[in-house]
Amino acid sequence: MVKFKYNHKKCDLPYDPAELRPTKCLKCLDICPKSLLMFIPFKKKDKDGAPVRFEIHMIFKSFADKFCPDCMKCVEICPSQAIKISF
Amino acid sequence: MCKYCRKHAEGYDKWYFNPKGYSGELFYKLSLLDRILGREPKMVREAINGADSAWYPLDISKLLDMVDWAKIPFFGSIVRAYGNYLAIHSHAGQVVPLEDALKISDLAYDHVAYPCMCKRLFKGQDEFKCLNFGPLVETNRKVPRNWKEKRLSPEEAKEWLQRFSEKGYIHTVFWWMDMPQVACVCNCEAQYCYAARPKIWYGITNTYRKAEYVAEVNNDECISCGECISHCQFGAISLGEDGRADIDPRICFGCGQCRFVCEQNAIKLVDRNTHSIAKKIW
Numbered sequence: 399m400v401k402f403k404y405n406h407k408k409c410d411l412p413y414d415p416a417e418l419r420p421t422k423c424l425k426c427l428d429i430c431p432k433s434l435l436m437f438i439p440f441k442k443k444d445k446d447g448a449p450v451r452f453e454i455h456m457i458f459k460s461f462a463d464k465f466c467p468d469c470m471k472c473v474e475i476c477p478s479q480a481i482k483i484s485f
Numbered sequence: 486m487c488k489y490c491r492k493h494a495e496g497y498d499k500w501y502f503n504p505k506g507y508s509g510e511l512f513y514k515l516s517l518l519d520r521i522l523g524r525e526p527k528m529v530r531e532a533i534n535g536a537d538s539a540w541y542p543l544d545i546s547k548l549l550d551m552v553d554w555a556k557i558p559f560f561g562s563i564v565r566a567y568g569n570y571l572a573i574h575s576h577a578g579q580v581v582p583l584e585d586a587l588k589i590s591d592l593a594y595d596h597v598a599y600p601c602m603c604k605r606l607f608k609g610q611d612e613f614k615c616l617n618f619g620p621l622v623e624t625n626r627k628v629p630r631n632w633k634e635k636r637l638s639p640e641e642a643k644e645w646l647q648r649f650s651e652k653g654y655i656h657t658v659f660w661w662m663d664m665p666q667v668a669c670v671c672n673c674e675a676q677y678c679y680a681a682r683p684k685i686w687y688g689i690t691n692t693y694r695k696a697e698y699v700a701e702v703n704n705d706e707c708i709s710c711g712e713c714i715s716h717c718q719f720g721a722i723s724l725g726e727d728g729r730a731d732i733d734p735r736i737c738f739g740c741g742q743c744r745f746v747c748e749q750n751a752i753k754l755v756d757r758n759t760h761s762i763a764k765k766i767w
Binding site for chain 2: 417418419420424427428430433435436437438439441447448449455457458459460461464465
């Protein structure tokens with residue numbers, strides 16, 4: 399079974415409060431051939447009710463071995479080695 | 486005629502041609518309980534709850550994680566049935582060909598383009614290809630962190646639809662909460678559309694219903710150029726044994742995009758309800 403691990407401390411996802419989405423990087427989303435990765439806001443809110451930070455999340459997680467092509471492109475392209483995939 | 490058209494069309498051709506869905510009559514309809522409690526109508530409440538763009542991705546990711554359960558043996562069939570019920574009573578869509586999409590933009594008022602949320606979340610790009618209109622736009626503007634929007638005139642909206650069609654995007658009409666209320670015409674790419682993927686991968690039918698049409702090839706006119714094969718987003722077209730293009734009616738969604746790349750005009754849309762194989766596959 400494919401396990402997707404994401405380390406938010408290593409990943410640098412600066413976001414613009416006006417746009418409400420990460421403005422930089424997102425290379426892993428762009429390269430995923432099955433579009434299984436998405437960005438989600440972290441559950442904690444700040445004073446204005448906006449999310450503190452954004453994280454990368456894999457959808458359809460428990461059946462990812464069916465859809466994930468195991469290409470490891472997201473691991474290779476990440477400039478800060480924040481993504482790990484284990485089998 | 487599909488069962489939703491029979492129920493909600495009220496004399497019109499298709500359910501999405503019913504002018505009730507665009508006028509706001511259903512949108513601002515107060516139920517008895519709403520009157521007693523003095524709150525806003527259901528569709529307005531749901532629109533304001535769901536429209537905060539900061540928390541929208543989180544809600545969607547939770548939903549998509551729940552879709553996973555549909556693959557569990559036995560239990561999965563219950564999840565699929567519940568998913569089908571939820572899709573009809575919340576926000577899901579049906580594929581329409583370009584002609585119907587243009588007619589819809591005629592019926593609607595207050596055209597606005599929003600960035601496609603699927604492309605935003607799964608590719609990190611803002612492309613303004615979700616055409617919204619009517620009362621839903623009004624409520625979206627009241628939300629504290631509302632979405633970026635581009636206002637369009639009705640003529641512009643038609644031009645945009647035609648431009649999307651040239652790019653090969655599929656037009657999909659999405660309803661809002663109850664069936665004849667129309668929310669938007671989205672221009673999707675099935676590759677990362679999160680309405681299409683639960684349908685194609687998990688078999689939850691109602692999240693992305695097939696069109697009222699199905700495509701057919703005229704074998705005498707086809708010259709086996711293979712142009713349509715690469716343009717079909719669902720992989721429904723292949724080269725048959727006689728070397729002509731062969732459309733599988735069980736897979737075809739009836740979006741009609743293959744017609745526009747065929748130089749011989751060999752592909753036509755026929756009514757799905759009269760088709761012998763496709764009439765029960767939605």
